Amino acid sequence: MPQDETSATFYFDTVSPYAYLMWAALQRLPFGRQIRPVPVVFGAILAHWGQLGPAEVGAKRLHTYRQCQWLAARENIPFRFPPAHPFRSLESLRLIAALDNAEAAITTVFDAIFAVGLDVASPGVLADIGRKLGVPDVPALIAASDAGATLRENTGAAIARGVFGVPTLVVDNELFWGFDSLPMAREYLERPGLFESAEMKRLVDLPVGVSRKRPPPAQQS
Template sequence: MSGNDAQATFYFDTISPFAYLMWRALRRAPLAKPFKAVPVVFGALLNHWGQLGPAEIGPKRLHTYRYCQWLADREGIRFRFPPAHPFRSLDSLRLIVALGSTETAVDGVFGAIFGEGMDAASPEGLARIGERLGVADVPALIASTGAAARLRDNTEGAISQGVFGVPTLAVDGELFWGFDTLPMAIDYLADPALFESDEMRRIADLPVGIVRRKG
């Protein structure tokens, strides 16, 4: 799959603190390949693949929040959780889509939510974020640009590519899920044969030994 000059794709949802951290890391040290930001609905990915989000598992929730704060402090990234989490992220995603999913839009929304801890789930909080981005009427902009339908299309397109979580960086058809896989993505860009070793090929076809019962 190497040798493809097409852009990489950064799939994200503004509900994800890991997506925020990965976005900030990508903005600090750009990849050796251009990439585009594509907002998707994390909940729809979870529903499609039959998963729970980390914040939906009690003990994992606190662990996740502590880990995110530690990561941010360790990486020197400005970070503050919003007033409640998880939160309804649909309108903040639609705002980004309505603004063309530009770096400025993603920076502005992500920075407000996880850089400053603003409430993007309330109409008032979303309006404040919109004002910073030069949007006087967020609901009107969302409606006039068909952002809701475009966000659904983004999500369905991501699922069709095998995306199961956020953040995910897609490079030449390979998926790198999670902030902690960014170094692996960088290594892959430096060496597109990274997954061609004997052991990498073996684990790609590793048989399933047992299937857990559900219910």
């Protein structure tokens, strides 16, 4: 989807604690562009690129969780992991999509998961979130909105733009992946020529010295 020069696209999945941290940070300080949030299915993105999520690598899992807890404390962002992680985030994403990606919906869902530490995969928890958002019947709203198809379209469009993980901010077709890339994105807005130096340009065509064999990317259905 084309992006105008006054907006930045925020691709996220509610399963990602880094996406929660980035969203919270974007709500606290002006970014310089209007944020256009777009929910996507992280698992489908990983499958397309032939990757594993950070929580799917045993030796990486605890490090990831500790880093998120530390980052939240450093940034003074309320944070508590849900009872289990990863978890099924699909219904929460569909609820957000059904509510037209409203900021209040995203914040309410994210806060329930990572500020309070609730199990959003539980129908009861999702129902409580829905009531807070004025939705008396979450499954009915999701079914009526065709949110599943919307998520598939969002995910396919994100992959087409080169998105390989969440959270990802896209500014002027430049991708900034991960919570720790937010300072770089802010500097890019201040200095649009950030990637125009000789060394930055050299990175675009840097040769691959050696590559491992890996399965081909999965096809989007």
